[in-house]
Amino acid sequence: MGMYTELVCAFELIEETPSCIIEMLEFMSGQREKHPRELPEHQLFSEGSRWKWMLQSDSYYFDGKTHSEIVRDTLVGGCYATIRCNLKNYNNEIENFIEWISPFIYKRDENYFIGYKRYEEDKEPESIFV
Incomplete structure (x- = not known):
């Protein structure tokens, strides 16, 4: 079961x-209906x-409600992602997602904290740095 x-x-x-990266994030978060023509390699x-x-x-299994949103700030500029989800991470989707999106993340310093992941049976989360 997992x-x-x-x-x-x-x-x-x-x-x-x-x-195309922003559009892919919008598709993955449910904000865009149209499937991207080409998948990233x-x-x-x-x-x-x-x-x-x-x-x-x-x-x-988790108290927080899933909410993932990509926002393009038209006033100040910039594009921001807020992600909260949980899934059976069978194929390391979470780790692969972080690896895929990392080159596009604005890092304010070296080893920049962006969030955490937490396995269902763990009491403590694992921090995610890029």
Whole structure:
């Protein structure tokens, strides 16, 4: 059956982030209906992976309600991601997601904290740094 892992993170994307990456995040978060024409070349998007729904996945094992949103700030500028979801991390979707999006995250310093993941049976979360 498997256990759930919660992912909670927030980050700003660098200005040079290609629009196809932002559109992919919007699709994954449920904000865009149209499936991207081309998938990025990354393990996250391999056959059998559940990347399409991972940022929308939810269960009753964690108290927080799933909410993932990509916001383009038209006043100040910038693009921001807020992600809260939980899923059965069978194919390391969470780790692959972080690896895929990391080059596009605006890092305010070296080893920048963006959030955490927590396995269903663990009492303490594991911090995520990029």
